[in-house]
Amino acid sequence: MRTGIATVCLSGTLREKMQACANAGFDGIEIFEQDLVTSPLSPEDVRKMAADLGLTLDLYQPFRDFDSVTAELLAANLRRAEAKFRLMSRLGMDTILVCSNVATASIDDDGLRAEQLAALAALAQDHGVKVAYEALAWGKYVNDYEHAHHLVETVDHPNLGTCLDSFHILSRDWDTAPIESFNPEKIFFVQVADAPKLSMDVLSWSRHYRVFPGEGQFELAKFLGHVVRAGYTGPVSLEVFNDVFRQSDVERTAVDAMRSLIWLEEQSAKWLDANPAPVNAAENGAGIRLPGRRRYPMELATLPQVAEPGGFNFAEVRAADTAALETLLGQLGFASNGRHRTKNVQLWTMGHARVIINEDSSQESRDAGAAAAPAISALGFDVESPVIAAARAQQLKAPTVPRKSQADEEIFQGFAAPDSTEIFLCQGSPDGTAVWTREFGEGLEAAAAGRTGEQSAVIDHVNLAQPWQHFDEAVLFYTSALALEPQPYAEVASPTGLVRSQVMLTRDRGVRLVLNLAPLVQREGSGSGSGQRRTYQEHIAFAVDDLVATARAAKARGLEFLQIPVNYYEDLDARFGLDPVLLATLRDLNLLYDRDADGEFLHFYTATVGSVFFEMVERRGAYDGYGAPNAPVRHAVQYDHLHQLNRTP
């Protein structure tokens, strides 16, 4: 599959965009006109630079409001088109995108439209240019891709074809199956974009909220499957208008974009395999189905295949001063397993819940100022084959993380998530144990004093704060590299704004990862251009069988619980009419409670150290949530604590 991307997807100047596209490995680009108009590079400079970078210049775009006009306007439009055809010749480009008219269209007559498009095609032919005509979803008269294709068929000129854009098709819920019957020689170009399903006017939706494939909710594998089955062999090119991507680092966004196409390519191949095409009825009256992909001219590359991870292997917290962390874990009931024999890390366990405390704070993956304070630095996932999973992640352009190991130690395959959390791929085991824990034990004598009878626990979920400009990237990253499944996101009120919360799951719930996009907070008095901060707190939640017992034991050990307001329990009682004994227990132990049709959820939070806190949960019945109705309480209490700390001069 030939990959492409429109320059409008990215931030920066045309030069920066082209460099980033080449670095990310794209085959070609679409030149968005405004990027050229605003550039100091001449068309010849752009042509040479693209050639030097190994990028093809696949599409010049957009040419707007051509068709369905009066004769006078047509003449002006043809003159305008000719200027662009001349420019394309200097750029060495041969395909231009012409969108259906939204603004100046005044005549609704397919015969006239075909005449006007024929005139354009003839002029294009004189200049060696191919016109790819596209139905915009909000085109005045032409807004259906089949309508645009019908016009192309009617004109039947070698220099006129159609451009299929997934957004314009899927935003209108058009059926994509008819694409299969298109003559592939008339499909001049294919653009792909994903989007969250929003109920708003389609123009605003298109201009601000498109995302890269895998970051939204469109059925793109199916769309592209139909395109492949039609026999199309040209570029599959991203055209994504997104307010955040326009503001984000161009190199990062280009890699995110490339990852989305690699993933889409694989998903489309899978869709084709899973949905074999009926043989053309005219050729084969019996309608025998042939295997899906065999006969299509476009090659679809696949990736190393991985099953979803079985669970969390470990979570790692990094800190310069580890005392507060050790105290907290000990009070929760974790046992110290001592130090690693060669690395400055400790292992704490509670059943199969493993927490590594990394005493090395020299790495600068977090804010320099906050480096000494505890922060979640890495997560280990149980996978069937770490080597295959790592190969897949690498093909998906996940940046690898080097980690030193001695000869006889287990080697973790690791890479960096978009928020720079390190992700390690570990060999899962059927019984939930981990071989590498044998490498620990040093210095255990000292820590053993605090050791208690080890209880059963597992990591239930991990909640990571995402930088605002990498949220969509993170969703695609975990979807594509780790086979997690994004759930519909929730929004939770906090004293500093709404927190967007996106759960990523495995089907058997062995892994639950929660991505939080916290609001920006503005410090007043610091003026424009500075003073933005995000109060980020992340946490690791452990599931136990008997939360009340766990909480009682933790309380007896002196744990500092997050203090839940009395008002909460009164509201809880009003909502659920709880048994008074249970209510008193909840209140006494600062436990939170939720209930739905599937079951019950009890949980509590510890105080925060650095940017980390811990949660203990008990799931009763088939409860599958995270106590979302209680999240505002947690946010409010944590805010109050933080605020009181900040008020101290």
Next chain:
Amino acid sequence: MRTGIATVCLSGTLREKMQACANAGFDGIEIFEQDLVTSPLSPEDVRKMAADLGLTLDLYQPFRDFDSVTAELLAANLRRAEAKFRLMSRLGMDTILVCSNVATASIDDDGLRAEQLAALAALAQDHGVKVAYEALAWGKYVNDYEHAHHLVETVDHPNLGTCLDSFHILSRDWDTAPIESFNPEKIFFVQVADAPKLSMDVLSWSRHYRVFPGEGQFELAKFLGHVVRAGYTGPVSLEVFNDVFRQSDVERTAVDAMRSLIWLEEQSAKWLDANPAPVNAAENGAGIRLPGRRRYPMELATLPQVAEPGGFNFAEVRAADTAALETLLGQLGFASNGRHRTKNVQLWTMGHARVIINEDSSQESRDAGAAAAPAISALGFDVESPVIAAARAQQLKAPTVPRKSQADEEIFQGFAAPDSTEIFLCQGSPDGTAVWTREFGEGLEAAAAGRTGEQSAVIDHVNLAQPWQHFDEAVLFYTSALALEPQPYAEVASPTGLVRSQVMLTRDRGVRLVLNLAPLVQREGSGSGSGQRRTYQEHIAFAVDDLVATARAAKARGLEFLQIPVNYYEDLDARFGLDPVLLATLRDLNLLYDRDADGEFLHFYTATVGSVFFEMVERRGAYDGYGAPNAPVRHAVQYDHLHQLNRTP
């Protein structure tokens, strides 16, 4: 008019919200349930704190999904309601908001609904509580305020009334005139919110995009006029769900909120004056109209009245090192008028365009680090009466700016705009001169060398960068305090994202103020929680009669023009088919060009010094825009310059 605000409008904890509301001068507040549930304050604490702060607790809200349910659910809902009634008694509150059911409603039967509301009203009566029933715009069966009112009339219980919320009514485009015929004793509460007109699902629109009155596009003066005419005398209370306000400084937002009600009160009084009510036909068959406001029990306060400003009196740029500014202004054709006799400021003029260079950089209204670099610090506006205009601004809670003056000098009335630009109200003159310029002249001998024959010019417009969290506030500020009229906003592409651009006008175009909301830019590698910056540049545009001559003279004086790419001129020619001589002139002088049905626009930009640059414009015919199609070129070239500077280590 009694003013109120729901705590959900604001950021922070309940305690912080209450303090901010009291500081801003609200009479009362609505307690949003979640704010109480998440608070460590007991209901008794809240009651005492409100009393101490002089705030009434006007409404407890929301109570959801009560009506249209099965008998079993009704029993549970009544139990839930009773718990809340008891809580309200501890809070000393007597009114609760009950919203029409959106989630659990299963029976569409007005008779049953009336029965269930009657049961609730009876229970409420036992606890001394009044129920204000409100139709949510997305209520399952009840989503029209007249429907809700009809149910209230049917039940006819002293403890059941209706709540009118402008958002739920105006978002659905319901006619508001029928409110006038409501029995005022059945209107228990009135909530007001404004909103931009968006075409999206009404729930998302309501939950994220509401704004304070005057910041959106709803006809709130008319809405409130009808409410007043119905005879309502209770609180008029803001209920605004807004993602930005939830993140912003609570004290600032509360003042913004209060300003919106003061302005709305005045606008409603004006609406009533302008739209006299017909006398009740039953009382007066002749239908004689009586003056609008005479007989209504709610008192509406008015503000000192001001006409829109006649023009810009001056613009002031502050800098520690003023050399670059002086050079730029001199090259543009400005003449130095020397220093002020007592202050460290210079006056530069070109016709009636006056620029003050303030050599005092000690004030800390801008980033500390950028304080030395030139920045727009103040704007003077010509008004009929500075004293009256200042009194109006002060009543609208504009923070006053002290400015020292000697005995015989003109005293400027000044206040701070939301972006901390200082706004001065100056005595306008019919001939465009300013008396205070006589105070200048010191040191003129030295500067006079650069003096050229003074040309005619005026300040055409000023473009100010707005912090993201104060954009809506700024729109209301200039609307209410300066009588500028907001225009529909535009979005302009730049290399760092879309720039929202909001023009504020006077009717005769004497003042054109452009508020820009620039995107955030993320510096990579700086980690979460920091590294946000906004590249802000602001400018002052001067209109001249002959831009080409002005540009030629400036070029001859060595002005550094913003360099416009050649590609731009080729595109310009493709779009407009310009006369080759004009095109060559534009290109030669780095002029930009725009044309629409009303006329033509020629303009050029200078290089940027600090965060300031200048623009020279010529308007031909009735052209009323700002060359918006050229804005991406400007942004791209400025970005490129800034980026090259930043790349230098």
